[in-house]
Amino acid sequence: RAKTQGGGGYAMFDRGMHEEALRRLDLELDLRRALERNQFEAYYQPIVRLRDTRLVGFEALVRWNHPDRGLISPAEFIPLAEDSGLIVPIGRWMLDTACAQMRRWQLAFPRRPALTVSVNLSARQLTHPDLLPEIRRTLRESGLSPRHLKLEITESAAMEDGDRAIELMAALKRTRLKLMLDDFGTGYSSLSYLHRLPIDTLKVDRSFIRHVHDRAADRSFVETILNLAHKLGREVVCEGVELPAQEALLRGLGAEFAQGFLYSRPVTAAQAEMLIIDDRENPGRLLRDIAPAPG
Ligand code: C2E
Ligand code: MG
Numbered sequence: 366r367a368k369t370q371g372g373g374g375y376a377m378f379d380r381g382m383h384e385e386a387l388r389r390l391d392l393e394l395d396l397r398r399a400l401e402r403n404q405f406e407a408y409y410q411p412i413v414r415l416r417d418t419r420l421v422g423f424e425a426l427v428r429w430n431h432p433d434r435g436l437i438s439p440a441e442f443i444p445l446a447e448d449s450g451l452i453v454p455i456g457r458w459m460l461d462t463a464c465a466q467m468r469r470w471q472l473a474f475p476r477r478p479a480l481t482v483s484v485n486l487s488a489r490q491l492t493h494p495d496l497l498p499e500i501r502r503t504l505r506e507s508g509l510s511p512r513h514l515k516l517e518i519t520e521s522a523a524m525e526d527g528d529r530a531i532e533l534m535a536a537l538k539r540t541r542l543k544l545m546l547d548d549f550g551t552g553y554s555s556l557s558y559l560h561r562l563p564i565d566t567l568k569v570d571r572s573f574i575r576h577v578h579d580r581a582a583d584r585s586f587v588e589t590i591l592n593l594a595h596k597l598g599r600e601v602v603c604e605g606v607e608l609p610a611q612e613a614l615l616r617g618l619g620a621e622f623a624q625g626f627l628y629s630r631p632v633t634a635a636q637a638e639m640l641i642i643d644d645r646e647n648p649g650r651l652l653r654d655i656a657p658a659p660g
């Protein structure tokens with residue numbers, strides 16, 4: 366587009382790039398101070414069991430409450446946090462916050478089946494030497510049982526460091542927590558590599574769920590993933606379920622769990638607590654009937 370506008374177009378393009386670079390720099394400076402200024406917040410998105418649509422846990426998702434820019438999504442600042450290494454302290458904060466919150470909920474609702482919490486782990490965290498002691502400390506301090514903590518590792522992060530990633534994941538498994546392979550299908554892991562990964566659950570990326578109900582090719586693809594996962598003894602969470610037709614199809618294909626806007630967007634801890642209460646009082650009732658729908 367810059368070309369068709371002639372010389373002035375190039376100037377505008379350059380200025381645009383410059384502004385983008387400045388914005389990134391600015392954001393990174395702010396990011397460095399965000400932790401001490403308490404600007405992060407953990408949001409929680411329900412994960413439901415497809416068999417009866419009951420709540421089984423939450424995925425914890427970080428949000429940044431920027432003083433001038435409002436709520437900034439992780440898609441914007443996680444890459445920055447990864448490049449700068451800030452993901453390590455931010456990730457530690459998320460792990461502490463999510464484990465402590467889940468333990469409080471378990472104590473507040475002792476009669477319902479224990480919920481689990483999933484926390485995302487970036488490649489930088491996975492290879493950090495302090496990860497294992499930090500996780501042990503978090504579990505000890507929060508009192509959360511490792512069985513109720515799930516770590517989500519993306520397929521690409523798991524592949525980045527090959528055998529080393531497998532060793533680290535095996536060490537994590539020895540603390541008896543659960544491992545999930547996130548965004549599954551978007552990386553290029555081979556069957557044999559997948560077979561060696563010590564994971565409990567596959568999370569099928571939402572790009573494959575979008576047309577699972579109205580495109581035969583997408584349905585076959587998801588069906589193949591499900592068969593594969595089940596043959597390997599793994600369970601499956603389908604991400605990005607937005608429509609009843611998608612839910613019905615996935616249930617029919619035997620997927621165990623689902624997550625998506627159909628049930629609820631990621632919500633604050635206070636709103637998540639309302640979802641727990643509603644699930645207890647109306648077991649099996651669709652969360653979408655009662656879920657608040659904030660950003
Ligand atoms: P993810 O781990 O795959 O998380 C799921 C993302 O999909 C979330 O975006 C969630 O809001 C969104 N989502 C869930 N259901 C639906 C749906 O039905 N439709 C659509 N269109 N989207 C849906 P979010 O919260 O913006 O997070 C984006 C990514 O940022 C996450 O993808 C994860 O990779 C990363 N992330 C978020 N929190 C953390 C964190 O604490 N640590 C690390 N390392 N990464 C994080
Ligand atoms: Mg995730």
Ligand code: MG
Pocket residue numbers: 547548568570604
């Ligand atoms: Mg995902």
Ligand code: MG
Pocket residue numbers: 548
């Ligand atoms: Mg993702």
